[in-house]
């Protein structure tokens with residue numbers, strides 16, 4: 765009997781400790797969630813303010829060449845965004861705009877065929893993430909085009925394939941023709 769009581773005591777103390785611990789943990793989680801929530805609210809308020817101030821513009825210049833893309837500025841305001849696309853290279857390039865976190869996140873061609881392995885598999889991109897294309901821009905050419913972009917992260921790229929004399933294919937995206945753009 766004595767042993768039973770002490771067992772119950774131990775059990776009682778243990779479960780109380782557990783309950784207290786659980787309560788502390790739960791409160792901690794609530795506090796953490798609260799801080800994270802107010803912080804993200806705070807940041808989005810500041811972003812809205814900066815965007816509304818005109819400090820972030822609605823135009824950007826994209827420079828294409830072999831084999832890179834630069835986007836300046838890389839941060840624009842949501843809405844109608846004008847792209848001034850300049851090809852300073854020696855061959856034709858294109859500009860495709862897709863909503864994606866990074867170039868790595870884009871679907872790729874994995875089997876050799878019409879397109880080279882590693883090229884962006886544009887058919888596998890959801891239509892809602894395809895923002896449009898500036899089309900082909902000839903060497904030393906210049907194209908201006910406006911796209912309607914909601915806030916988000918975008919990848920701009922050139923996915924042109926060139927067939928070499930030996931029959932091999934050079935894909936411009938694989939060679940490094942991609943860059944990111946943030947829209948707020």
Ligand SMILES: [Cu+2]
Pocket residue numbers: 856857858922923924936941
């Ligand atoms: Cu290209």
